Amino acid sequence: MIFSPYVWGASLNGTAGLLGRSTDVNVPFREIFDNLDMTFMGNVDISNGTVGFFIDGQYVKTSQDENLRDNELALDIKTTTLAAGAYYRVYEQQLEGTTLFGNQRIFAIEPTVGVRWTRLEAGLEVGPYSGSRKVEWTDPFVGARVFYDINDRWNIFAEADIGGFGAGTKLSANGQIYLGYRTMVFDIPTTFRVGYRALYQDYKDNDTVENFKYDVTQHGPVVGFSVSF
Known part of the structure; x- marks a missing residue:
């Protein structure tokens, strides 16, 4: 089993709409500490070397505040x-x-299949207008991951998938790549990682008054x- 806590400094770019009104979502990385609350995130991976299972959360x-045509706009988004x-x-x-951990160095390719559940809470205020909405959806996805041991300490891991297909979102896409460095911490095999990740989701709910x-x-380092273990 491999347990991987991480922090994703996710900027947001796109559009969000509520009550028939839309606004651009633009939270760049340089403003991340002003607009984004980063919390603990983690991944658990269990494998016998051929077949494996993973959970990632x-x-x-x-939060974003700006002026729009002499009206103050406030947008809050919570995504799980x-x-x-x-x-x-x-x-x-x-x-x-x-x-370094005594395993054979390898290059491996692994197709993936799974589901991604998203819960989104959004609140929008534009001048005298305000509204809030909480939605959730589940997307199936298919993809692949690649693992390459550069040497005894360094490795590269990359993963990409595509999903949605109208089941939840119209389309979703996820991609990530990491450079890892193996070491021993208190005699425990540990790999430190740095990389980049992006998650795109296109969801619309036109069946309600909202x-x-x-x-x-969402994308960032x-x-x-x-x-x-």
Whole structure:
């Protein structure tokens, strides 16, 4: 089992709408500490070397205030995302040497399949108009992940998937890539990671009076570590 807590400094870009009114969502990374509350996020991965399962979750809260045509606009968004899936190692090339943890160095490709649940709470105020909406949806997704041991300490991990297909969102896409460094911390195999992640979701709910829509990309750097048990 591998447990990986991390922090995702997710900027937001796109559009959000409520009560028939839309606004651009633009929370850049340089303003992250003013607009974004970052909380603990984590991933659990269990594998026998061929078949594996994973759970990944994060919570992001953003707030944005600006002036729009002489009216003050306030937008608050809380997003909770939980993904669960499985993967199967369809290709593995054994490389020369072993890792710091005593495992064979490898290059591996693993297709993935799973579901991603999202709960979104949004509040919008534009001048005298205000409204709030809480929605949730579940998207199936398919994708693949790639793992490469550069040497005994360094490795690269990349993953991408696409989903939605009208089941929850019209379309969703997720991608991430990390550079990892293996070391021992208190005699526990530990890999420190740094990378970048992006999650795009296009959700619309036109069946209610709130007429809610959320067409936003979360993206930004990720730092964390993985502990092997």
